[in-house]
Amino acid sequence: MACSARSSVTSHPHRQGRLQRMQRNPLMRRDGRIGLFVIYVAALGAVLSPARAGDDPQYAYGWPIQAPKGAGAYLVELPREAYAWAQPDAGLADVIVVDAKGREVASGPYRPAAPTSHPLTLDAPLLPVPNGSDGVAGPSIRRSTNGDIVIEPGAAPATGHVHEWLFDARSTIAPERLEFPPTQRDAKLSVDIDSSNNLQDWTSSASGASIVTLGHGEGAVDARVVKLAGMAARYYRVRTNSDDAPWEADARVTLSGSVEDAAARDQATRVWLDAASTATAASGGGVDYDYKLPAALPVSAVRVTLGEGDSVARLEAISVNSAVSGDTLGIIVVTPGQDDQRPLGVPPQRRQLIRLHSATPLRSAPKLSVGWRPDRFVFLPEGEPPYRLQVGSASARRAAWPVDDAVAALRTRNGPAWRPEAVTLGEAHPLAGAKALTSTAPFDWTRPVLWIVLLLGAALVAGMAATLLRKPPPADPGDPEAH
Structure with a gap:
């Protein structure tokens, strides 16, 4: 080897x-x-x-933020121009705040502090809703411009006993109890009570509540009070299956609950914008008047005035979503001398195309004004100032910061009256512009x-x-x- x-x-x-x-x-x-x-x-x-800083997701536009020093949190309102760049399908998640080095700071939608409230008791008339007839359109229930309940009978005369009533609390009230009027005869019936803010979507406040009135004087039974629960609402509906309802035509109910103090509400100031008519077209025997807003704004109210030569009109307000779909906002009835009428309130939602439909043609297009409250965001003083608001991106989204918890801790430490410090915005300047809104990013x-x-x-x-x-x-x- x-x-x-x-x-x-x-x-x-x-x-x-x-x-x-x-x-x-x-x-x-x-x-x-x-x-x-x-x-x-x-x-x-x-x-x-x-990735390098140049590879970070781009935003369309930016606004410099002028913030005072020493605050625990800051509050910024979105300017109207920002809605033209914020993607509607992003739910404002493409709105961020960055520091001087371009790094995102903790921010998120601002949740207002719970408003203070006070007890309220009011009387309201019961409005009977007539029954419909088989095969014929029943009564129509709508709101007028100032929010009053309008009950329009159906095409055929009403038949049978009334089983449904409505009443208007005139303001949004958190219900606690409802007292029905006294009766001249004995009665025993079961009622359902619902609440709504638009006369279309109803929520139960009481189900199967009993109302009993038996006898008079000593030993009589008088149970006419029903305890209520549920959301705060303005409109209420009473329904019963009994054909022997004891209420007269002028009967009134007494509603007790609590109402928010309007002066103490922590909310943005409503802004009004006049919209010009952009299109007019014949539709369904009437006329459609379209109004395209400069951006998809969170519209919460609309009001209408007639043009020269027109004195009365009945208009249906519609929020147009596409060529085949839309949401009915309500009915606006304009009559002479209604310049001081309250506007028609609608659920806050981003809307860009409003349509007014008139069953009868008008001499000129009505004048439409939309009211909206700017969305507000709160951010914390992280990083190095100055800060910048950035809006509009097809792919970038705001991080899920626990801002609500931070604001709650600040309210606990500083008291319920504490509010984030309001900031002002400088002149807008483009960042990536329209390129940031393209859904297909260039290949890296x-x-x-x-x-x-x-x-x-x-x-x-x-x-x-x-x-x-x-x-x-x-x-x-x-x-x-x-x-």
Whole structure:
């Protein structure tokens, strides 16, 4: 075995010399490994490094924020121009606040403090709703411009006993109890009471409540009070299955509950915008008047005045969502001398196209005004000021900061009257503009190119190593075999 090993070594003198030189110079092997390691680390670092600042999602427009120092939180209202850039399908999640270095700070929609309230008791007339007839359209229930209940009978005369009544509380009230009027005869019936803010969507406030009046004087039973619960509402509906309801035509109910103090409400000031008619078209025997707003604004009220030559009109307000869909906002009846009427309130929602439909043509398009309250955002003083408001992006969305918890902690520490410090906005300036609103972002070639460089570097190092291994070693003057 020893003879065989010796023969193998002597038969490869060049390999023996190379081995001897590598043994004498171990730095040769170590330097090769270090060089290869450095190349791989550099390439991998370039591939795995975070995106540069220029690769961050872009926003369309920005507004510099002028904020006083020392506040625990700041409140910013979205300007009207911001709604033209905020994506409607993003739900205002493409609204952020950044610091002087462009880093996002903790921000989110502002939740107003709970308003104070006081007890209220009021009397309201019960308005009977006539029954409909089979196969014929029943009565129509709508709101007038100032919010009064309008009950229009159906095409056929009403038949049978009344089973449904409405009453108007005149303001949004959180209900607690409802007292029905006394009766001249004995009665025992079960009623359902519902509440609504638009006469279309109803929520139960009491179900199957009993009303009993038996006898008079000592020993009589007089149970005419029903306890209520549920959301605060302005309109209420009473229904019964009994054909023997004891209430007269002029009966009144007494509603007790609590109402918010309007002066103490923590809300943005309502802004009014006059909208010009953009299109007029015949529709269903009447006329449609369209009004396109400059942006999809959170409209919460509408009011109408007639043009010259028109004195009375009945208009249906519609929020147009698409060519085939829309939401009915309510009926507006305009008569002479109604300039001081209250506007028609509608659920706050971003709307851009409002349509007024008149069953009869008018001499000129009505004048429409929309009321809206700007959305408000709160942000915390993180990072380095000055801060900037950024709006509008197809892909970027605001981080889920626990801003509500932070605001609640500040209210606990500073008292219920505490409010975030209001800021002012400077002049708007474009960032990425309309490019930020495109849904297809350009392909980022940075990562693929870096991977290609990494692979090419690895192949080059492997090729160099193979070449060095195949190359015969230079002659060593100290090696007797080299002579």
